[in-house]
Amino acid sequence: MLIGLAGLFCVLVNSCHTLPPPVAPVPSPIRPAPTSGALVEVAAKVRARIGPSRSGLLSVPGNREALDYRLALIDSARSTLDIRIFFWMKDLTGRVLLERVLQAADRGVRVRLLLDDLVLGLTFTDKELAMIHTHPCVEVRIYNPFFVRGRLPAHVLEMMIKPAETNQRMHNKSIIADQSLAIISGRNVGDHCFGLGRRYNLIDLGVMVSGPVVGEICAGFDRYWESEPSYDVAAFYPHRTDLGLDPWRAKSKAQIIRKNRKLGNRIPIGKQDWSHVLTKLASRMHAGHARFVEDAPEVPSPSRPVIDASLRLAAMARKDLILVTPYIVPDQRMMDLIAKVRMRGVRVRLLLPSIGSNNHLVVHNQYQKYRKMLLRRGVEIYEFKHRPGQSALRYLNEATRPARKVGLHSKAVVVDTRFCYIGSLNFDGRAMFVNTEEGLIIDSPSLVRDLRHDVETLMQPENTWRLTLSRQGDYLWTSAGKVRKREPTLSLFQSVLESVLRPFSLCSAIFPDQQLFLGFDPSHRDAM
Incomplete structure (x- = not known):
């Protein structure tokens, strides 16, 4: 297979411009503040x-x-x-x-x-x-x-x-x-x-x-x-x-x-x-202490300070931990962390897109493998709807003609009532092990109060499906009194596409946990 890909790559090389020899970057002239x-x-x-x-x-x-x-x-x-x-x-x-x-x-x-x-x-x-x-x-x-x-x-x-x-x-x-x-x-x-x-x-x-x-x-x-x-x-x-x-x-x-x-x-x-x-x-800005964290720019990046700092922050939770992410494929370290904080009685909530609002179906397929483990560890899972209620739509600023689908792209870790992380980090393999990321580790009770309000608004029943397990171990999706036993997809086409793309989740040896655009739903093209 790689030989065929290499051959196709050579054809593309011959038909395209190629990269000139590298030039050492020159620092920009310093401008005083x-x-x-x-x-x-x-x-x-x-x-x-x-x-x-x-x-x-x-x-x-x-x-x-x-x-x-x-x-x-x-x-x-x-x-x-x-x-x-x-x-x-x-x-x-x-x-x-x-x-x-x-x-x-x-x-x-x-x-x-x-x-x-x-x-x-x-x-x-x-x-x-x-x-x-x-x-x-x-x-x-x-x-x-x-x-x-x-x-x-x-x-x-x-x-x-x-x-x-x-x-x-x-x-x-x-x-x-x-x-x-x-x-x-x-x-x-x-x-x-x-x-x-x-x-x-x-x-x-x-x-x-x-x-x-x-x-x-x-x-x-x-x-x-x-x-x-x-x-x-x-x-x-x-x-x-x-x-x-x-x-x-x-x-x-x-x-x-x-x-x-x-x-x-x-x-x-x-x-x-x-x-x-x-x-x-x-007058609106909150007071607090903030630390900027980023991964090193070198290829490959020698360390992963952003995910390390985010998980250390999550481990500090004493009563309540909220994880907000568009994509999650937890590694063993994250699963162990969740188990430890749950043993201390910490409430753990996870807000992420439902399959109907997710723009990377292969990543969603991989998340599906971990759902039962997360639920059995006591994690509350809230899957964001592709057309949420009015309380969420006020964040959107949609044009006169609303889009067919709404997705969740927020990334945050909210710890109790004082600490949080906000930045670019997802909780999938590309973010944790491959891409460079950045963000802020924040100590500010007043900012966290506002952030918790916004996140909990998005978690309301009109905006999410609460995922649970029946006594028989089957999935149940509950929202505003409605209970579904099948995953609430956007359409029949998406259900078929999800089944077709499921085998691509085996490609993680090449692209750890997030498959570039292999899992990209064509109906979500605006999200690229």
């Missing part, structure tokens, strides 16, 4: 209120608020914007955010974009990224680029043939503005990430931060930016300055206006005055 500006003022107000030793923290579960805060950081930046993301779609939201980033660069803001290469073959071409890179205030780098450029099928084949070199992807997601405020999140950039997808939308989670922890996040970005796997996109189009950025931007703006009109002008197109939002932000 600005001493004035709207974002600096917000950070100063928060520091004056909570003190210099603690960080300001605000959980951001709603899609509308998440988009507004990103636009506010970009529009208000005066000095620097550092953005690290797993994928950036070229849809309405992706185009709007990119254009606003370029407008910030037009104002003289230094912009650094660090993008993972896996999905770039479906979004931006190397030429487009090189065009963006020609802006005098913009630098673009690609993390762990594939040898064959620009085609996702070739990327998948390359991961199968050279897993040690290419399987590790940068799953981190963060934005830092003026070294003053930052967002750490599970959100990528795309319409479905902010409730504007036509067929599929996600509920997600992030946290806005100010104070001492922002310095840790800045240092983490610099580590990745200057690491060997981060590849300067200029190498793909060397000595070219005539790539046509201005005409490309003009064409993109026309598409933005047209697409935004179809959605009832849901997104503000031009630069906005966000002073009202930032004023409220300064």
Whole structure:
């Protein structure tokens, strides 16, 4: 089989551009933190209120608020914007955010974009990224680029043939503005990430931060930016300055206006005055201690501090532990941890997508193998519905015409009433052992109170199926008085597809526990 794959890979190599020789990354010129500006003022107000030793923290579960805060950081930046993301779609939201980033660069803001290469073959071409890179205030780098450029099928084949070199992807997601405020999140950039997808939308989670922890996040970005796997996109189009950025931007703006009109002008197109939002932000942020954790950028990453820190945090639970994740395939260490905290009488709740709202069916197949073990250990399992009730829809910010499906993409560990983790980490094999991840370990009772409220709202019967076992050991799905004995799939087509894809879960030797897009439901295409 590998010989055949290698042959197909060679054909693709001959028909595509390939990676030029590696060039050692050059550190960006150091820019001192600005001493004035709207974002600096917000950070100063928060520091004056909570003190210099603690960080300001605000959980951001709603899609509308998440988009507004990103636009506010970009529009208000005066000095620097550092953005690290797993994928950036070229849809309405992706185009709007990119254009606003370029407008910030037009104002003289230094912009650094660090993008993972896996999905770039479906979004931006190397030429487009090189065009963006020609802006005098913009630098673009690609993390762990594939040898064959620009085609996702070739990327998948390359991961199968050279897993040690290419399987590790940068799953981190963060934005830092003026070294003053930052967002750490599970959100990528795309319409479905902010409730504007036509067929599929996600509920997600992030946290806005100010104070001492922002310095840790800045240092983490610099580590990745200057690491060997981060590849300067200029190498793909060397000595070219005539790539046509201005005409490309003009064409993109026309598409933005047209697409935004179809959605009832849901997104503000031009630069906005966000002073009202930032004023409220300064008063809303909670005080707390936060520690930034991230996996090392080297390939392969030598350690796994994010999953290690998250599990250590979970082990601290004394009364209540909530795990929120889109994907879970627990390893022995996680199963042992759950057994230990349950023996202490800790209530353990797990919130994750149902099969109807999951966009990776192969991962769901693998999770199915562990459900009975989790239930028999006393874990309460809540599976999120593909069309939840009104209490969950308020987080969505959906367009006038709701999408057919809603998914859960939040990642959090909530420990008792004081501690939590928020970040990019899933609880499947790719996240725990392959990809790089990041997040915040937070000690803040007031923030955790808000986070628990949001999570428990999503767990309400109108939003989830509570999974239990009958006396005979059969599964029961219960919601608002309704009981089902068969898994509540989205459709007959999904049931058939799930059965067809089930054998692919055996591929975990190649792709540990999450099978890239092998388990991707075509009806969830907006979620890519």
